[in-house]
Amino acid sequence: MKKKLHLGRVAALALALLVATNASAQAQDAPADAIKYRQTVMKTLSGHLGALAAIAKGEVSFTIHAAPHAQAILDITEMMPDLFAANTGPDSGVENRTLAAIWEEPDKFSQAIDMAMAEAAKLVEVARTGDPAAIGAQLGALGKNGCSACHTPFRSR
Secondary structure, X not given: OHHHHHHHHHHHHHHHHHHHHHXXXXXXXXXXXXXXXXXXXXXXXXXXXXXXXXXXXXXXXXXXXXXXXXHHHHHHHHHHHHHOOHHHOHHHOXXXXXXXXXXXXXHHHHHHHHHHHHHHHHHHHHHOOOOHHHHHHHHHHHHHHHHHHHHHHHEOO
16 A cells, blocks of 8 residues: 555656646747747637638538637637746737736736637537537627637737
8 A cells, every 4th residue: 555655646746847847848938939839829729710710601611620620729728828928028029919918917817818718618519519600609709708808908909
């Protein structure tokens, strides 16, 4: 029994070290690289949103692709908290459209991301139905309650 407890502690310690090492590595990313990565991820999000909008509008008949696009949108919204390191804002010396409010009002920013995640999770469920009208309605809700909740107070034009 003692051997099992010891192995469990070793595994927990190894996991804690791995998490700490990963967090430390992320904190050391050069601002320019971190910002470029964030912009690439956001462009990818935009691509999935555009593809799903085309399905919802009936411009393409790939309703079978709706759920994977919606899942990708959810996955990306779940990455968002990691994309805004302290050294990647408007004072980073690297051109980007973030506003200082992200770091000045972290609770408000976190709430906006949480709302985007909640709306994206609903989008996954709706997309599984393959109903273009329902997908379009939930895309609208995501845009209003998720995307705009971040872009309006936290992103410059």
